[in-house]
Amino acid sequence: MKTQAFVPLVTHPEANSDAFGAHATAAAAILGAGIHALAVNASIPKVSNALSRMLLDTPELIRQAETASRERGNQLLAILKEKAAATGVDFTGEAVSAPLPLMTEVAADRARYYDLSLVGWEAGNSTAQATAEAVVFGSGRPTILLPELVDISSFNHIAIAWDGTRVAARAVADAQSLLKHADRVSVLTVIDEKPLKEKAPEERLASALRQRGVDAEAVTITGQDCPIAQTLQQTAIERGCQLLVMGGYGHSRLRDFVLGGATQGVLSSLLMPVLLSH
Structure with a gap:
């Protein structure tokens, strides 16, 4: 039975960097694992009142934020797929939308179906840190945190x-x-x-x-x-x-x-x- 690594991708309000794709696939190759990536996109409750439309056009701001989240999720999935193909790592990916308070919980819940998780970490990225914390304590699976500025070559x-x-x-x-x-x-x-x-x-x-x-x-x-x-x-x-x-x-x-x-x-x-x- 082949090891399967779960890779949650954070997209909002702070997204993972492009470097995470290379780090995650390099780690998976070392582990001899396949990757299942999940882009967790933001679903923001709509605000419907006259004041929000007149002063801030809140519905349009929400639409822009959700669109940016989906686009970044698709970009990260595409990067992972490309890096996985280049390193011979089996890859599957999907995207889901979740309310802002539940995005990290969705990642932790999905991680339970895999052998371990590979989570990206960037300095100052509170979304990535919150996702790492949720997966570590909520998944019941080991989690490898991968820093943005450290290349992965081996675990010898x-x-x-x-x-x-x-x-x-x-x-x-x-x-x-x-x-x-x-x-x-x-x-x-x-x-x-x-x-x-x-x-x-x-x-x-x-x-x-x-x-x-x-x-x-x-x-x-x-x-x-x-x-x-x-x-x-x-x-x-x-x-x-x-x-x-x-x-x-x-x-x-x-x-x-x-x-x-x-x-x-x-x-x-x-x-x-x-x-x-x-």
Whole structure:
């Protein structure tokens, strides 16, 4: 059975960049996966009152916004289809319209039907960030975040952010197929960010991975008052890692997710491809 990757495309109010098409197909090729892309276009409620027509011509503004959203969705689908054909990646795509408050929820719901999601991330793009958060916490599937300014060439050296928790273990399990094909794995544990349940958990995981034939090395990190997400990503980058695997920490409070520090940091400032699993 072939792996299928879900690729949500955000179109409004801030759309994915053209670069995402190349990044998503490159990642899919590395994973040996086909792509199913979904352009989520905006459906904006019509406003019908005399004042809105006289002062702003609101119905026309709504029509223009919806048209721009559909056109951008079609452009992104066309770019993905072209890049997929060039890299030999199987591709299917479709477009749906959704009300503004439900666009990210539609993406998360559709992601449940696939093995994993590939989500584009651009600095300052709050729509892409909200979509990533919704897919990570709402799909029940692992999500690989792909930053706009980082080219994807391979996942031969993978870093794991490890603290021995259930969420971290879930992330490692979701990344098994990647780990077993990697040339090297670095297990990263930050020792001064929060109390750990056991001493040297990174050594225990590295040893367990080596028993399975993975070339794994334990790496102990001190945060030195640096944000945890930046510490993990910078350490991974300095070691030559191309992917960081980590658990997505968060809990619901009145239906809003309160994110853990590392998760929030990654979603806010993504420096490299990151596999998040919740």
